[in-house]
Amino acid sequence: MANVKRSPWLLHYDGSSCNGCDIEVLACTTPVYDVERFGVVNTGDPFHADIFLITGGINSQNKEVVEQIYSQMPSPKVVVAVGTCACTGGVFKECYNILGGVDTVIPVDIYVPGCAARPESIIDGVVKAVALFQEKADAMDSKK
Amino acid sequence: MTTKIIFIVAYLILAPFIGGLLDGIDRKISARMQGRKGPSVFQPFFDVAKLFNKEVLLVNKAQAFLVLSYLGFIMFTGALLYSGADLLLCFFTLTTAALFLVLASCSTSSPFSSIGSQRELLQMMAYEPMVILTAIGFYYATGSFKASNIVAGNMSAIVYLPGIFVGFVFILTIKMRKSPFDLSASHHPHQEIVKGITTELSGGLLAITDIAEWYENVFLLSIVGMFLINTSVVSIVAAVAVVIVVYFLEILIDNTSARMRWDKVLKLAWSVTIIAGGINLVVLQVLKSLI
Ligand code: SF4
Numbered sequence: 001m002a003n004v005k006r007s008p009w010l011l012h013y014d015g016s017s018c019n020g021c022d023i024e025v026l027a028c029t030t031p032v033y034d035v036e037r038f039g040v041v042n043t044g045d046p047f048h049a050d051i052f053l054i055t056g057g058i059n060s061q062n063k064e065v066v067e068q069i070y071s072q073m074p075s076p077k078v079v080v081a082v083g084t085c086a087c088t089g090g091v092f093k094e095c096y097n098i099l100g101g102v103d104t105v106i107p108v109d110i111y112v113p114g115c116a117a118r119p120e121s122i123i124d125g126v127v128k129a130v131a132l133f134q135e136k137a138d139a140m141d142s143k144k
Numbered sequence: 145m146t147t148k149i150i151f152i153v154a155y156l157i158l159a160p161f162i163g164g165l166l167d168g169i170d171r172k173i174s175a176r177m178q179g180r181k182g183p184s185v186f187q188p189f190f191d192v193a194k195l196f197n198k199e200v201l202l203v204n205k206a207q208a209f210l211v212l213s214y215l216g217f218i219m220f221t222g223a224l225l226y227s228g229a230d231l232l233l234c235f236f237t238l239t240t241a242a243l244f245l246v247l248a249s250c251s252t253s254s255p256f257s258s259i260g261s262q263r264e265l266l267q268m269m270a271y272e273p274m275v276i277l278t279a280i281g282f283y284y285a286t287g288s289f290k291a292s293n294i295v296a297g298n299m300s301a302i303v304y305l306p307g308i309f310v311g312f313v314f315i316l317t318i319k320m321r322k323s324p325f326d327l328s329a330s331h332h333p334h335q336e337i338v339k340g341i342t343t344e345l346s347g348g349l350l351a352i353t354d355i356a357e358w359y360e361n362v363f364l365l366s367i368v369g370m371f372l373i374n375t376s377v378v379s380i381v382a383a384v385a386v387v388i389v390v391y392f393l394e395i396l397i398d399n400t401s402a403r404m405r406w407d408k409v410l411k412l413a414w415s416v417t418i419i420a421g422g423i424n425l426v427v428l429q430v431l432k433s434l435i
Pocket of ligand 1: 016017018019020021022055056082083084085086090091114115116117
């Protein structure tokens with residue numbers, strides 16, 4: 001079994017977040033939290049990404065974007081919804097243009113609640129995502 | 145003959161390990177310079193191992209062939225150098241290898257990828273004159289283009305070629321994709337919207353470009369070492385020390401500067417080439433005619 005959990009590369013996408021969660025996601029890469037010590041790289045390219053981190057809910061405009069990014073990521077891949085908005089739609093739930101949480105368009109594996117989600121809980125979510133990423137890679141291996 | 149084969153095999157086997165480790169040390173030092181703890185020094189190997197376990201999304205049929213040719217030519221370049229072959233030939237195969245990467249990236253229809261490949265061509269335009277001057281400089285200093293003769297002199301080539309050495313270290317920054325010259329693609333400590341020339345490469349193909357880069361870095365640092373090496377053993381120690389200093393310098397430059405516009409890169413690289421490289425050659429020529 002290949003060890004893939006030492007190198008999870010993140011792709012961060014801002015749905016219709018208020019930017020609160022985004023700032024917390026970026027805080028994870030700063031010297032205080034430094035997620036790179038786990039091998040995490042914040043990439044901007046879906047072709048390179050393993051973990052899809054979404055903040056904010058889905059609206060009628062970014063629905064296709066999220067679907068496309070998800071389809072462009074090579075498997076195994078894990079989706080993490082960061083913040084209450086990404087989990088359920090949050091405070092924007094009743095807005096005319098909001099469809100709901102991320103799971104209305106793509107399958108979500110890990111939910112990180114909080115408004116805004118704290119860097120500690122985001123890192124916790126990523127660590128859980130990494131374990132799942134390894135599981136999925138193993139499953140792919142045994143299918144071969 | 146047998147020593148040649150040992151050298152080639154040693155290069156082909158050891159270069160990816162040394163290159164990968166250097167990359168890991170680079171990331172660790174970069175993180176420390178930014179006040180972070182940073183990943184393990186073996187992180188590049190973890191990355192490559194993971195990439196080989198990912199699905200490969202091929203954008204077109206040619207991609208895999210072109211990326212593999214890139215790796216093949218880089219390996220060939222290093223093998224040529226370590227067999228003591230003609231330096232000009234080494235540099236030409238190195239350029240050919242770089243062209244395969246450009247082809248792999250512009251064979252896709254992604255705009256990010258094509259911008260990356262165009263910028264890679266601009267970078268090549270910027271550093272190529274200095275690369276050729278380096279080969280010519282070695283010829284002036286030692287009377288031969290052959291790597292085996294260059295390292296067999298009584299005097300280190302750097303004594304005759306200080307300017308060329310400075311110029312070569314300068315373009316090394318471009319070649320190693322270090323800031324401020326990382327136009328076509330940057331490395332991990334830097335944020336990037338999309339990954340330039342490697343945008344459309346996924347899984348194993350991306351891993352292969354990484355490995356090719358490790359081979360390439362070892363090749364380039366070997367050239368740096370060649371400036372020092374002569375018949376004495378001390379020179380080999382000195383060469384290793386200089387290579388380490390140069391590599392550290394590259395990391396320092398990388399972490400203290402922001403990316404430049406392409407036209408500035410071109411002007412700066414050519415100015416350095418003409419001033420450092422050109423003057424060095426002229427002085428050498430004048431001195432030779434005097435003696
Ligand atoms: S969960 Fe709160 S902080 Fe995060 S995007 Fe929604 S409203 Fe903003």
